[in-house]
Amino acid sequence: MAAYNFIRNWLLTIFHSSLHLLRAILYRLNIVRLIPTKKNSMPKYYHDDEAWADIEPLPQDDGGLHPLAAIAYTDEYSEAMGYLRAVMAKNEFSERVLGLTEHIISMNPAHYTVWLYRAKTIPELGIPLKDEIAWLNPTALKHLKNYQIWHHRHTIIDALGSPEGEPEFISTMLEQDSKNYHVWSYRQWLVKRFDLFNKPEELEWTADMIETDVRNNSAWNHRYYLVVGGRDGKPSQELAKREIEYTKTAIRKAPQNQSPWNYLSGIIRAAQLPKSTIKDFALEFADLDRPDEVYSSHALDLLAEIYAEEESSRAEAEKALNLLATRYDPIRANYWNFRKGLLDQPKLTA
């Protein structure tokens, strides 16, 4: 550890001295490369680049180089950051700064400071926002779960004032990970920002996503947002009927699937319909007279709720809950037993 610190301090001394020649030689000989980078391309340096000759890089202030904080970078990253700190200190916004941010982002896309500076640079230079989006697309595909990239995209598209091209981009992203939370949140933001609630393509696209994977909870949530959640007021009876039929078809494809059952209950509640509306449907998957042939624990759950609300079906409700606690969902036995306990409590009269 001591030896490491010694070498590091020694290297730092060289870095900050005027011995440019020696520094250049060390870089060329690869002596300063503390860590091999994963990239295959040639590293890019600034100290021997004519275009950057006027900039003196600012060193990293990492709190006094005590062991817990000292950070070892690759020399390429470390040098680029030194130049970034220098241009930030003098508020420079230029083409070369844009290139520098791109370089740093390619090495470490999670560094939020560099994204923020890039976002400041774009309008200062008058760069067409569409160009920025075109640059951003492949970067986003490489880093699917990065927050900074999405925030940057929000900023640019909001300023651009048009969602054109975004659905296609989102489809490409979802091909990599169809449940990516960032992508779906972004899609919701687009719907709201550009009022796409009544655009038929939006609902069709959501239906396609559900068709592709009926278990995609993100797609079901987006559908709910489009149909009910993002709108004011209660859905019309006609709309509720359409959604109930749509969901029934999806459940018949895969009865043991939480998402559409949640969706179905959500629609019924939003439209203020009685749960008994879907009693016969639930019975298709869980008939208490044939306890060996239960195809969905969610149907049993729903039936237990419906029976519990009925005047004289307490025994049926208990039977459904017992089946859940002992056979069809025993890992949550305590929860089902809690529900059984509720059966004996006096019902609240409306």
Add this chain to the structure above:
Amino acid sequence: MSLASGPGRAGMSSMPDEMQLFVDKHVRYIQSLDTRKDELEYWLTEHLRLNGLYWGLTALHLLGHPEVLPRGELLEFVFSCLHEDGGFGAAPGHDAHMLYTVSGVQILATLDAFAELDERVKDGRLKIGKFIANLQDPDTGTFAGDEWGERDTRFLYGALNALSLMGLLHLVDVEKAVQHVHSCANFDGGYGTSPGAESHSGQVFTCVGALTIAGRLDLVNSEKLGAWLSERQLKNGGLNGRPEKKEDVCYSWWVMSSMAMLDKLHWIDGDKLTKFILQCQDPEMGGLADRPGDMVDVFHTNFGIAGLSLLKYPGLEEIDPVYCMPRSITKRCLGK
């Protein structure tokens, strides 16, 4: 604190039948993280450094070995991340952001160092409090992460967490924040990052945590949410974050802490979950992974151990489900 994953891998076949928590191994693992600065991943995770310190420190407290990280050096590092405006960056030279400010405050609280903060920086606590308060959106009540305005219920929770630890909740409009959280409740009983966003266990934790700090759990449909949370348990005992997703040790924390706040922890099978978490350990080199067979890291190590603490695993310090900090420390800060 290095967030580089590995070196170990969570065991599968080498695990003994009689499961146990390898306390000493995990202590040594966390201690060793600091000596790995020559690895590529070390600087790739620099943007999480202050979070990493908080995770490592919390896990060590829960394991009963708070002394193994040097307090003085930890404080030096934390103070070196503090900006003039009262916000903390992830590491020196990084911009201030809500997420790191919360970790900074949590570390200072854990180390009982608020007095040292005020000695170093005049009105230090108030300064941090004002940085946080300035990030509240006066129209909606939610919070941004930084001056650039990304908004998320994570930031709202973080704000209430840090402010309450410092006794400065009065700096923000708590009622407005509460109404915003309430507007994020979904049709399935869960909560997302913003109104209408998909329910996600991590966001459920932030929303239920914020409401608990504000004393407004009355707004939660705790039976419906408790049922949704208990549905996160899979047959192998592990918990997932959303329907039809894979199990992951960190959800042991997000899901269980929420259930604990709602007093519904008994709705999942604790024995099965304990077994699952223990299977995610590396029995030789220490540390926990997201699931058996994967590389360990300090994030999953902390949340796995925190989960075991909620499950009352013998020998672990009690964790506070609202703050993800040792209960003895939140008692001292909150006076309750």
